[in-house]
Structures are given as structure tokens and as C-alpha cells.
Amino acid sequence: GAGVSQSPSNKVTEKGKDVELRCDPISGHTALYWYRQSLGQGLEFLIYFQGNSAPDKSGLPSDRFSAERTGGSVSTLTIQRTQQEDSAVYLCASSFSGLAGGGETQYFGPGTRLLVL
Amino acid sequence: QKEVEQNSGPLSVPEGAIASLNCTYSDRGSQSFFWYRQYSGKSPELIMSIYSNGDKEDGRFTAQLNKASQYVSLLIRDSQPSDSATYLCAVNLGGGADGLTFGKGTHLIIQP
Numbered sequence: 375g376a377g378v379s380q381s382p383s384n385k386v387t388e389k390g391k392d393v394e395l396r397c398d399p400i401s402g403h404t405a406l407y408w409y410r411q412s413l414g415q416g417l418e419f420l421i422y423f424q425g426n427s428a429p430d431k432s433g434l435p436s437d438r439f440s441a442e443r444t445g446g447s448v449s450t451l452t453i454q455r456t457q458q459e460d461s462a463v464y465l466c467a468s469s470f471s472g473l474a475g476g477g478e479t480q481y482f483g484p485g486t487r488l489l490v491l
Numbered sequence: 492q493k494e495v496e497q498n499s500g501p502l503s504v505p506e507g508a509i510a511s512l513n514c515t516y517s518d519r520g521s522q523s524f525f526w527y528r529q530y531s532g533k534s535p536e537l538i539m540s541i542y543s544n545g546d547k548e549d550g551r552f553t554a555q556l557n558k559a560s561q562y563v564s565l566l567i568r569d570s571q572p573s574d575s576a577t578y579l580c581a582v583n584l585g586g587g588a589d590g591l592t593f594g595k596g597t598h599l600i601i602q603p
Contacts, residue, residue: 482527
């Protein structure tokens with residue numbers, strides 16, 4: 375596609391429910407990143423995929439968060455048993471290969487605005 | 492713990508003047524540095540990337556990097572009202588396996 379796409383654009387859920395957020399990277403980009411931006415906070419790095427593999431999951435805030443990527447393209451971020459503190463904008467980015475010493479430009483999608491009531 | 496620090500502002504600059512945005516980072520091993528612009532309610536978009544000490548110019552924008560001082564800056568010449576946004580400094584340690592560490596951003600206001 376022309377850019378990174380994310381769905382849904384907005385999600386309102388009740389505390390305790392599970393949510394699934396989707397990211398479709400730029401066509402041909404093998405590296406994919408998830409970030410979270412809370413109100414008044416900077417962007418917080420969550421997880422990175424090189425192809426279908428996530429070398430380091432330590433950035434995920436808790437074990438309620440999980441992410442997967444299949445087919446080297448679409449990724450889903452799942453939050454189980456959502457809490458009010460999970461309310462934030464979840465941003466996905468992609469880069470061409472993720473292998474250039476971290477120097478590649480990351481292109482961001484429009485984000486998913488999650489509100490947990 | 493990798494940290495990136497920015498003055499949150501707001502930084503108010505008259506139209507046509509030079510806006511100077513500053514950023515310091517804690518990890519001396521950092522290799523790649525980026526400036527993103529984020530309009531309210533929108534996602535970040537890349538303005539400049541810089542990897543070597545010195546200046547890098549692109550149109551009205553100049554990024555400056557000083558690795559010895561662990562300092563990176565962005566200058567915006569001939570500031571326009573459309574430059575009003577939050578500017579995010581982002582740093583990558585390198586190696587390809589890390590995401591970007593972002594500062595909290597500087598809110599820039601260009602006064603007509």
C-alpha cells in the first residue's frame with residue numbers, strides 16, 4: 375500500500391475486555407514496530423518485528439500484551455483484560471529492512487486511539 | 492536506561508524568525524538521530540535524520556549533531572505558521588533490533 379495502515383482508527387472498550395489492533399505495513403517493508411503514546415507522554419517503544427520474528431519482547435508493558443506477525447506483513451497487537459491505564463494511541467511503524475544499524479527511517483501509521491472505560 | 496530529553500515548551504517564535512529546538516540523550520552509544528514533527532491528533536512524520544557529527548541541511552531545516560556533548564538540535568529558518576507543531580527527537584542505539592527512544596517533544600508555536 376501507499377503507507378502504513380492501522381485499524382480500527384478508534385476503539386472504545388470496557389475494562390476487562392480483550393482488544394486486537396491491526397497494522398498493515400508499507401508493501402515491501404520487512405521491519406515493523408509498535409509504539410504507544412499516552413496523553414502527555416512521549417512515544418513508548420513496545421516491540422519490533424524483523425519478518426515474523428520479534429527478537430525482544432521486553433518492551434511490552436505487561437503479560438496482558440502480546441503481538442504477532444504472520445506472512446511477514448500484517449501484525450496484530452492484542453491486549454487482554456484491558457485496564458484504564460491502557461488507554462492511549464497505539465502507533466505502528468515500518469521500515470525497509472530494520473537491519474541498517476537502526477538508521478532506517480520509520481514511517482508511522484495513523485494510529486489506533488484506544489479508550490478503556 | 493536510555494533517555495532523551497527535550498524542553499516541553501511551548502516555544503513561541505515570530506513568523507520569519509529562526510526556531511531552535513534542542514535535545515540531549517543519555518546513551519553515548521547512540522548512532523542514529525531523528526526529528527519528527529507531530530501535528531495535534533496526527534501521527535509523527537519524519538523531518539530530518541542525522542548520523543554524523545556536524546550539520547545537515549534540507550531546505551529550511553538544519554539538524555546539528557554533537558556526539559561528544561550528546562546533543563542534537565533542529566533549526567527551522569524563516570518559520571511559518573504551518574510549522575506550529577510538536578517536534579519529537581528520537582534516538583536509536585543501532586544494531587537494527589531496537590525501536591526508537593523518543594523525547595516527550597517540544598511544542599512550537601509560530602506567531603503570525
